[in-house]
Every structure is written in C-alpha cells, then in structure tokens.
Amino acid sequence: MTVQNEKRTMYYGKGDVFVYRTYVKPLTGLRRIPESRFIERDNTIFGFNCQISLKGDAFLSSFTEGDNSLVVATDSMKNIIHRQAANYQGNTAEGFLKFICEVFLDKYSHIDAVELTAIEVPFDHVLVPKGEGHVNSDVVFRCSRNERATTTIEVKRTPSGSKIVKHSSGIVDVHLIKVKGSSFYGFIQDEYTTLPEAQDRPLFIYLDFDWEYSHWEDATGANPEKYVAAEQICDIANTVFHELDNRSIQQLIYHIGTRILERFPQLANVQFKTNNRTWETVVDIIPNSEGSVYQEPRPPFGFQGFVVTQEDVKQKKAAESTVEVSR
Ligand SMILES: O=c1[nH]c(=O)c2[nH]c(=O)[nH]c2[nH]1
The missing domain is CATH 3.10.270.10 (Urate Oxidase;)
Structure with a gap:
C-alpha cells in the first residue's frame, strides 16, 4: 500500500x-x-x-x-x-x-x-x-x-x-543490585550451553517501566488519592526485589508488576523493559569471608520485555485462593 x-x-x-x-x-x-x-x-x-x-x-x-x-x-x-x-x-x-x-x-x-x-x-x-x-x-x-x-x-x-x-507514565534507568538471594538454574542444557547454573548469584538489573491508568483523569493528580508517584513504584520494585528469592529476571518483573497493580487498582498495566547487567565473578571464594570480587559485565546483555495487566492480578489471586482451599 x-x-x-x-x-x-x-x-x-x-x-x-x-x-x-x-x-x-x-x-x-x-x-x-x-x-x-x-x-x-x-x-x-x-x-x-x-x-x-x-x-x-x-x-x-x-x-x-x-x-x-x-x-x-x-x-x-x-x-x-x-x-x-x-x-x-x-x-x-x-x-x-x-x-x-x-x-x-x-x-x-x-x-x-x-x-x-x-x-x-x-x-x-x-x-x-x-x-x-x-x-x-x-x-x-x-x-x-x-x-x-x-x-x-x-x-x-x-x-x-x-x-x-x-x-x-514511567521511570527509566532504575539500576538495582541484589548481592545474594537470586538464582538461575533449570534452563535448557544442550550443546550450546556454557552458562553454569547458579543457585545464588548477584543480580544486577537495569529497569525501565511504564504504567497506564484505566482512566486518564487519575493521572492528573486532581484526586491525589488516585495518583501514583514514580517514587512509590520504585519503592515497590525495591521491596519485591528485596523480598523475593527470585529464579530469574522474568519471574522478578512479573512479581513487581502484580504487586504494583495490587496496590494501585486504578492502573491498567505496567510495561517492563529490563536488562541483565550482572557483574562477572573474578574471585569467587575469599577465605574467611562471605564476599567475592566482581567486575563490570561485558556485552552482549540479555533483556526482557513484559506487560503485566490487572488480568494477571486476578489470575494470581485465583491461583492463591485455590492453593489455600486445597491446604
Ligand atoms: O534472569 C535471567 N534470565 C534469563 O533468561 C537469562 N539467560 C541468561 O543467560 N541469564 C539469565 N538470567
């Protein structure tokens, strides 16, 4: 055309x-x-x-x-x-x-x-x-x-x-590191796999996210009870990263997204773009210390894109209540 x-x-x-x-x-x-x-x-x-x-x-x-x-x-x-x-x-x-x-x-x-x-x-x-x-x-x-x-x-x-x-509305350039409490294992192992499985890795992520209100008027701040501040969204991301023993960035952003939408039902969705910037380990074990030595990661970098909606929150709640009943 x-x-x-x-x-x-x-x-x-x-x-x-x-x-x-x-x-x-x-x-x-x-x-x-x-x-x-x-x-x-x-x-x-x-x-x-x-x-x-x-x-x-x-x-x-x-x-x-x-x-x-x-x-x-x-x-x-x-x-x-x-x-x-x-x-x-x-x-x-x-x-x-x-x-x-x-x-x-x-x-x-x-x-x-x-x-x-x-x-x-x-x-x-x-x-x-x-x-x-x-x-x-x-x-x-x-x-x-x-x-x-x-x-x-x-x-x-x-x-x-x-x-x-x-x-x-959104935030860009949120850079977060969690020094322990992240894993990445269980992924496909075949002739192309060189990455070792990690039961506990330092996880450094770059996050950009956007959110949309179901009703635009709520975004203006005219009713502050309905307004969502970027600072609050960041604090939710920080908290979920802190709390969740995450298995991957994919899982982490799903949980951040659902928490945001649970707190703020006036939002229709949260859209994530994330980057894996996990440090490279240089010295894994330091005698008599819990610590390790790392350097900046080298390209190429992995990324994720994911949109979480209120439908995901509904499904998560339904799944949780099924687990409750069956206990
Ligand atoms: O959180 C991660 N998700 C992946 O899909 C992936 N792939 C990879 O090599 N490292 C990671 N980390």
Whole structure:
C-alpha cells in the first residue's frame, strides 16, 4: 500500500526543551502503601526535558512545497513551553503536559494533535545539620544521578473537544543490585550451553517501566488519592526485589508488576523493559569471608520485555485462593 492510501507519518517539533519552575504547588494526599514512605512531593523544583511534536494534515505543504505559512517555528514551540509553564496550576508532570498540549490546540486551529514527552530532571534535597541530627535543606538541592520519571501524552482535536489518544507514565534507568538471594538454574542444557547454573548469584538489573491508568483523569493528580508517584513504584520494585528469592529476571518483573497493580487498582498495566547487567565473578571464594570480587559485565546483555495487566492480578489471586482451599 502506498502512503497516499494510509495516514502518512508527518510531524515536526522540538527536543531537549529544558524547563524548570520553582515552587509548584506540592503534591500531597497520596495513598499510603506499605512498601513506601513516600507520601508527598514538595515540588520545590519542577524540572523536565521535554520533546514536543505537532501533527496535522495542514503541515503537508510545508514538506511538499516549502510553504511555511502554517508552520509554528520550533523555536516558538520552545517559547510556549517556557512561558506557559508559569501558568500551570496543577502539581504533576502528567497534568503539566496535558495543559501544554491544550495551549497548542487552542492557539492554532490547524494543528490536529500534539504529542509531548517529558523526562524529569530529578533533584534531591541535600542534608544539613539541625540540632543533634540532619534535615533536608529547603533551598539547596543536588542534581540526582538516579532514576528519572517520564511521561508521554498525545492530545488530539476531535469534533467534541480535545481527546487524549495516548498516555503513559514511567521511570527509566532504575539500576538495582541484589548481592545474594537470586538464582538461575533449570534452563535448557544442550550443546550450546556454557552458562553454569547458579543457585545464588548477584543480580544486577537495569529497569525501565511504564504504567497506564484505566482512566486518564487519575493521572492528573486532581484526586491525589488516585495518583501514583514514580517514587512509590520504585519503592515497590525495591521491596519485591528485596523480598523475593527470585529464579530469574522474568519471574522478578512479573512479581513487581502484580504487586504494583495490587496496590494501585486504578492502573491498567505496567510495561517492563529490563536488562541483565550482572557483574562477572573474578574471585569467587575469599577465605574467611562471605564476599567475592566482581567486575563490570561485558556485552552482549540479555533483556526482557513484559506487560503485566490487572488480568494477571486476578489470575494470581485465583491461583492463591485455590492453593489455600486445597491446604
Ligand atoms: O534472569 C535471567 N534470565 C534469563 O533468561 C537469562 N539467560 C541468561 O543467560 N541469564 C539469565 N538470567
């Protein structure tokens, strides 16, 4: 089929639009979960690296004829994001992105859809002495090297108003090592197998995950009880990794996913992309010590992709109750 007969891929936009706003309204009133102490985000620094794309049939002549009369310069897109950041009244990345998308759709009637992605630029409070102990400084932060929250949303113009056609929230670059309590054995042994079975291995994983709400409104933070903070998701991943004597990364992410969806029934699914970065053992046994010596793993790296849905939670609960009954 030629591109004339189907919807042509056509968009343009601006990437690496960094925007920082201080003293955005704090996000409070989150649901408390046992895995996390995180209950509020003070939003003293609200910082993102944004990428915006505009879509619309009206842009065709800018590609085919060099007609710029309907082109919103990508430089102007950057300015809109910067200036309108001052007008956002809410307190979540998701809400901010929707707000910006609607600014574009309201201002320029020839735009059909706006896709906006933001990666958080995370800052941690530094600790300062107070009395006998230490407290978070309320004015000094350090740029965090840890994981970063992400959000993507696409808002489309329809005859009955703007509609969210794509949305997800996520975290990238979660790097976790468990020094013992992971195994990997029982895999196919044949003429191609060289990997030894491991009853107990150090397991280093890189995780990126995304989650989707069943109802987009819950992602805005308007009802904080329904909002899910990336920090809470991370804490669940940390806890499940800590608790589970895992048999593989595959099993681990299934359990992280089901725990997330049990805690937050307002989420429809969690999507995982993981990487195995397990250290290579250099010295396995150190006399009179529990420890070993390791080095960075060398490529190639294994990976997993898996989507966990509320249906998985239902099936897991049903399987657990069958076991209970048969005991
Ligand atoms: O958790 C793991 N899953 C695998 O599928 C796999 N394959 C492998 O070589 N090591 C591992 N580890």
